[in-house]
Every structure is written in structure tokens, then in C-alpha cells.
Amino acid sequence: MSRSHNFSAGPAALPVSVLEQLGPASIEFGDTRAGIMEISHRSKAFDAVIASAQDRLRRLMGIPDDYVILLLQGGASLQFWMSALNLVGDGGAVDFLDTGTWSSNAIKEARRIADVRVAWSGKEGGYRAVPHAGGYTVRDNARYLHYTSNNTIYGTQFHALPATDTRLVADLSSDICSRPVDVARHELIYAGAQKNLGPSGVTAVILSPWALEQSAVVGASHPGGLPSMLDYGLMAKKDSMFNTPNTFGIFVLERVLAWLEDQGGVHAIAHLNERKAGMLYEELDRSAFWQPHAEPMSRSQMNVTWRIHDPALESVFLHEATAAGLMALKGHRSVGGIRASLYNAVGCDSVEALVGFMKDFESRKG
Numbered sequence: 001m002s003r004s005h006n007f008s009a010g011p012a013a014l015p016v017s018v019l020e021q022l023g024p025a026s027i028e029f030g031d032t033r034a035g036i037m038e039i040s041h042r043s044k045a046f047d048a049v050i051a052s053a054q055d056r057l058r059r060l061m062g063i064p065d066d067y068v069i070l071l072l073q074g075g076a077s078l079q080f081w082m083s084a085l086n087l088v089g090d091g092g093a094v095d096f097l098d099t100g101t102w103s104s105n106a107i108k109e110a111r112r113i114a115d116v117r118v119a120w121s122g123k124e125g126g127y128r129a130v131p132h133a134g135g136y137t138v139r140d141n142a143r144y145l146h147y148t149s150n151n152t153i154y155g156t157q158f159h160a161l162p163a164t165d166t167r168l169v170a171d172l173s174s175d176i177c178s179r180p181v182d183v184a185r186h187e188l189i190y191a192g193a194q195k196n197l198g199p200s201g202v203t204a205v206i207l208s209p210w211a212l213e214q215s216a217v218v219g220a221s222h223p224g225g226l227p228s229m230l231d232y233g234l235m236a237k238k239d240s241m242f243n244t245p246n247t248f249g250i251f252v253l254e255r256v257l258a259w260l261e262d263q264g265g266v267h268a269i270a271h272l273n274e275r276k277a278g279m280l281y282e283e284l285d286r287s288a289f290w291q292p293h294a295e296p297m298s299r300s301q302m303n304v305t306w307r308i309h310d311p312a313l314e315s316v317f318l319h320e321a322t323a324a325g326l327m328a329l330k331g332h333r334s335v336g337g338i339r340a341s342l343y344n345a346v347g348c349d350s351v352e353a354l355v356g357f358m359k360d361f362e363s364r365k366g
């Protein structure tokens with residue numbers, strides 16, 4: 001095996017035991033006498049796959065029975081717009097917490113149709129922290145407050161729900177299923193699959209009864225209703241299969257969720273994620289050679305970001321790391337530096353290898 005330790009921010013590492021199942025299922029899936037990519041999305045065999053994916057996600061996240069789970073296409077980026085269209089498309093008010101690029105992108109899309117106010121922004125502080133309770137206010141007439149639970153690029157993460165009584169909408173793309181979340185406190189959660197749930201091309205969307213109702217109200221205010229592909233109500237009625245879904249992506253997602261259940265579920269993986277991130281932050285705090293980006297209270301357990309005290313050493317670090325079998329450690333192009341993404345499928349052995357390499361690098365270059 002010559003696979004590297006993979007710290008990619010997404011698409012990201014998947015469990016090897018899942019990858020091993022994909023070859024055989026691509027040739028012959030169950031008793032269908034065809035590969036998983038070659039059967040109809042209307043077949044009984046695929047029906048069972050999507051139902052199992054939804055059941056597993058509901059169990060793993062504790063999603064209430066009256067919430068709907070959709071598996072759509074278009075990525076989280078489409079949800080920036082689609083969520084605003086369905087929930088405030090009639091020009092209503094919505095507040096946002098801006099914790100970095102992905103929040104900013106969500107704000108930009110929502111502004112096309114909603115009365116958007118940024119209740120708090122970390123921009124001036126270089127997006128090193130998420131807001132603390134009491135650090136912002138939400139308008140009385142805001143239909144919801146939108147936040148990004150984990151900032152993939154800057155390496156910050158909320159460690160408690162935003163302190164407000166307002167309805168919540170959240171982008172969980174980079175930490176879904178990495179730790180327990182109070183789903184019932186949210187009206188809408190969305191997440192691209194390509195970090196913790198599976199391959200790119202599938203987006204999980206979790207909707208409360210209020211969100212569905214709101215979508216119907218907004219739809220009724222549009223002559224002819226909302227465009228079909230952007231209508232949560234229609235997608236729910238057709239069980240995510242108004243048109244042809246990403247059948248292979250949903251199959252892989254179902255297998256990843258089965259793997260996660262085998263690991264003991266979200267509580268068990270949360271302990272492991274805490275341990276992995278703890279090992280890396282301990283090394284970053286040990287020496288002034290490293291300069292972690294996020295403030296300690298806002299540190300992400302999924303994406304750990306840092307600089308080297310001498311920035312000229314960063315390209316050397318990345319080059320040597322790749323040669324040592326530690327891949328995809330380059331920070332996002334917008335911020336530079338180093339980023340290690342430690343999603344669910346990244347093992348403790350990978351973090352140990354990274355920390356060992358860092359100690360050696362510092363001893364040679366420090």
C-alpha cells in the first residue's frame with residue numbers, strides 16, 4: 001500500500017473499508033446483476049440504498065421524526081441561495097454571523113433576495129475566532145440566524161450553539177457527524193458530503209416542519225411557484241428524486257454512515273476527534289516555532305491551521321511533508337500557511353505521523 005496520510009480539506013480521506021466495497025459494487029450490486037451506477041434510481045434496490053442512508057443519518061444525528069432529510073446536488077454553495085430563497089424569498093429579514101469565507105459567500109447569495117444584516121463579523125480580527133455569547137444581537141424580526149459551524153479555511157469552530165432564541169440555520173459542511181448537534185434547535189442544516197459523509201456531488205439538507213411550511217408560503221407568493229429544482233417542498237414530496245440523483249454518491253454516503261455506526265456513532269467519533277486535534281494543538285503550543293491561527297477558545301477540531309515563524313520555511317515544510325507521505329497540508333490559497341484537516345476518516349496514526357514529522361522538522365530547522 002502506498003497511500004499517503006491524507007489531510008485534504010475536501011474532497012477528503014474516506015475509510016479504506018468503504019473504498020474496498022466500491023469496486024465489487026461497481027461490477028455487481030446485490031442481486032441486481034449490474035453495477036450500482038448502472039441501475040435505475042427508481043429501482044427497489046436503489047430505493048433501499050437511499051432509505052438506508054436517510055435512516056442512518058437520522059439515527060446518527062438524532063434527527064427528529066418530523067424533520068425531512070434530502071440528498072441533493074449543487075453543493076453547499078447552492079444551499080446558500082436555495083435556503084434563503086425558500087425561507088426568506090419574499091424579502092424577509094435574516095441575520096448572519098460572518099466567521100469567514102463560507103459565511104461571506106452565504107451572505108452574498110442571500111442578499112440577492114433577503115433583507116440581510118450581518119450581526120457579527122470576524123473579518124477585522126483576521127477570522128481568528130467565532131463570536132462569544134453576548135457578542136452580537138439579532139433583530140427581532142429576523143426570520144432566522146445563519147451560522148457556519150466550522151470554518152474550514154481559517155480553522156475556527158463554534159463549541160456551543162449561537163446564544164439566541166431566534167430560529168437557527170446552519171452550514172455544517174465541514175463538521176457534520178463529527179460531534180453531537182442539537183438538530184431540533186435548527187430549522188435547516190445543510191452540508192456538502194465531501195468531508196465527513198462521502199464523495200462530492202451530494203448535499204445533505206435537513207429541514208424542520210417550519211422550514212417546509214415556509215417554503216410553501218414563499219412558493220405560493222411566486223407566480224407558478226418556485227423553480228422545481230430549487231423547491232424544498234417538491235424535493236421533499238419526491239424524496240430527493242424529482243430528477244436523477246447522484247446514485248453512486250448516495251451509495252458511498254450510505255456506506256460511510258454504516259462505517260460510522262460501526263465506529264460507535266457520533267459520540268464515539270467525537271472523542272476520537274477531540275484526541276486527534278488535541279495531539280496536534282499540543283505540538284503547536286509547545287514551541288514558538290509554530291504559530292497557530294485560531295484563538296484557543298475557537299479552535300477547530302476538524303481543520304487545524306498554522307504558520308511557521310519564518311514563512312520562508314513553509315514551502316520547505318510542505319515539500320518535505322509530501323515526500324514523507326503526509327499529503328494535502330497546504331493552507332487554503334486565500335490564507336496560505338499550513339492546514340491539516342482531521343475529518344472522521346483520518347486516523348490517529350496519521351496525526352501521530354504528522355506530529356512526529358513536525359518535531360523532526362523543528363529539530364532540524366529551528
Ligand SMILES: Cc1ncc(COP(=O)(O)O)c(C=O)c1O
Nearest residue numbers: 075076077102152171173174192
Ligand atoms: C463550511 C463550508 N461551506 C460551504 C462549502 C462549499 O461547499 P461546496 O463546494 O459543496 O459548494 C465548503 C467547502 O469547502 C465549506 O467548507
